[in-house]
Amino acid sequence: MFYHALRIDDQLCIGCSRCMKNCPTEAIRISSGTASIQEHRCIDCGRCYEVCPAQAVTIDGDDFDAIHRYSHSVALLPAVFLGQFPDDISVSRVYAVLHELGFAHVMEVESAAMIYADAKNRYAREHADIKPLISSFCPAIVRLIQIKYPSLVENILPIKVPLDLSAMYIEAELQSRDIPREEIGLFYITPCAAKIAAVKAPVGEEKSVIDGVINMNLLYNRVYKKIKELGKNHQYRPLSRQRLSADAVLSTLTNGERRICQAKRSYAIDGIKNVMDFLDKLENDEVEGVEFLELRACDQSCAGALLSCENRFLCGERMYSRARKAAERERNGEMARDREMDRYRDYLIDHSLLGEVQPRSMLVLDEDIGRALEKMEKIEKMKCNLPQIDCGVCGAPTCEAFATDVVCDSADLHRCVFYRIHLESQGKMTLAEGASNMRSVWGADRISGELE
Amino acid sequence: MHQEYTVIEGDFVNAGAASSSVKKTLKQLNVNPQVVKRVVVALYEAEVNAIAHAYGGKVTVDIDAGKIRMVVADKGPGIPDIALAMQEGYSTARPEVRDMGFGAGMGLPNMQKNVDRLNVTSEVGVGTTVEMEVNF
Numbered sequence: 001m002f003y004h005a006l007r008i009d010d011q012l013c014i015g016c017s018r019c020m021k022n023c024p025t026e027a028i029r030i031s032s033g034t035a036s037i038q039e040h041r042c043i044d045c046g047r048c049y050e051v052c053p054a055q056a057v058t059i060d061g062d063d064f065d066a067i068h069r070y071s072h073s074v075a076l077l078p079a080v081f082l083g084q085f086p087d088d089i090s091v092s093r094v095y096a097v098l099h100e101l102g103f104a105h106v107m108e109v110e111s112a113a114m115i116y117a118d119a120k121n122r123y124a125r126e127h128a129d130i131k132p133l134i135s136s137f138c139p140a141i142v143r144l145i146q147i148k149y150p151s152l153v154e155n156i157l158p159i160k161v162p163l164d165l166s167a168m169y170i171e172a173e174l175q176s177r178d179i180p181r182e183e184i185g186l187f188y189i190t191p192c193a194a195k196i197a198a199v200k201a202p203v204g205e206e207k208s209v210i211d212g213v214i215n216m217n218l219l220y221n222r223v224y225k226k227i228k229e230l231g232k233n234h235q236y237r238p239l240s241r242q243r244l245s246a247d248a249v250l251s252t253l254t255n256g257e258r259r260i261c262q263a264k265r266s267y268a269i270d271g272i273k274n275v276m277d278f279l280d281k282l283e284n285d286e287v288e289g290v291e292f293l294e295l296r297a298c299d300q301s302c303a304g305a306l307l308s309c310e311n312r313f314l315c316g317e318r319m320y321s322r323a324r325k326a327a328e329r330e331r332n333g334e335m336a337r338d339r340e341m342d343r344y345r346d347y348l349i350d351h352s353l354l355g356e357v358q359p360r361s362m363l364v365l366d367e368d369i370g371r372a373l374e375k376m377e378k379i380e381k382m383k384c385n386l387p388q389i390d391c392g393v394c395g396a397p398t399c400e401a402f403a404t405d406v407v408c409d410s411a412d413l414h415r416c417v418f419y420r421i422h423l424e425s426q427g428k429m430t431l432a433e434g435a436s437n438m439r440s441v442w443g444a445d446r447i448s449g450e451l452e
Numbered sequence: 453m454h455q456e457y458t459v460i461e462g463d464f465v466n467a468g469a470a471s472s473s474v475k476k477t478l479k480q481l482n483v484n485p486q487v488v489k490r491v492v493v494a495l496y497e498a499e500v501n502a503i504a505h506a507y508g509g510k511v512t513v514d515i516d517a518g519k520i521r522m523v524v525a526d527k528g529p530g531i532p533d534i535a536l537a538m539q540e541g542y543s544t545a546r547p548e549v550r551d552m553g554f555g556a557g558m559g560l561p562n563m564q565k566n567v568d569r570l571n572v573t574s575e576v577g578v579g580t581t582v583e584m585e586v587n588f
Contacts (some may be wrong), residue, residue: 150485153485204580280472281585284475284492284493285489365481373515376453376477
């Protein structure tokens, strides 16, 4: 139904339920001893990936060798990728190694950050009635709003993000050099699962301009290995590379968009729980006069992304250090604007608008309000009779989620251990039946009896 | 569907508890998001009024397939002149309440703007009852 980049590997999953308890949208259930994701509730934020002790949550990127299918493969690089490497590995060395690995071109996606900011500011001026405008930069946030805050969908800024704009630029630029489109392979080096979902199943677009996605941790390993192979004394081919402005380098970190937006009042919020708390308030009209919101699912934004191999604060500081150097160059007048991309500014801004973002509420119990009311009354009644301790033994994260599952026919009431003990004590269920129920949730091997 | 909530005098910390809960219910019922917004804004204003001006009160909510009916009944000083209270900018809020960002005199007018039917009855020295209905 909905594409997701996060998968749970049945073979690796140990059914520990950590993911279920940490999922912000209650999208995970346990059955037959393994976790599964309910597609309509998942926003690809990856909290499950972070807490899984068995590496059973996988992220669906493309195979690295896919880049060799194109004579002009392009690495679309997020600035956080360069923040992964220690100080003695310079940006230019990483660029050189990427060429050695087979990329014909390397393009930092934040090159388009300032054009993106211009497109957003223009949209904000033309739509002064929509307050606040919510950045669409973080795809997990866009999906969160679609499923949980449908009334705020119209506040999402329908502007293509720097990744798309930089891809559109390099596509147009290479084609202008008479390179046929089929020989151009645009590969995004993704720091997270949500960006994969955004490329494979874009919101507000038919199809993404990007041809493939390579997970950032995978590329990190390849680059690091190559650097070690080539050794300290290797003479790297000097390469022309773009120099990002300080604003562009910082744009993917928390406050990065906020500091260059022209809104009178704006907030930058990171961490999915913080974002949800704020959106709850916003939806009630309890926050007034806000013009712009920068919302990011990860703590410390993209520096804390799932596929980041480095500590989020170390990565963030490296990016700040790079930004400080860029700012110094800007002050000394050494840095000109990126003239190449500026030639495409009007083309990119004119093509920056996304189509309509649709709500797809996960909360709806039934399309028909009468039937939804009936279900809700049943859920309320059942909730009162459940223990309300959210133990999770039924395989659902909370008693309320379990009651909803039962009423919507996706779970059996006998999964509740309290209900079973009640039935057993009344002689209405045998202990063997109870144990069999337990196994249906937690797997056949969970009741071994060898505890003492 | 019937729901009840208690509102406690001066408890601004929990202002919006009833409207947040009603919001969740309406989302599950697939009510149009813009209608949900109107309901939540109106009920929030009424809740704040009962907290700020009265000595607490009770919120009762009834939902059927066609509409939501909300009654906020408080025990309080009452409103001597309802027509005056309905005017934008008119407020009798105490200075300390205004300092908290409430009491702009937009409460009742804002409710009026967001609901399909509004009925305010009040007895001085006894209390005020605000009845609101919004069609789905």
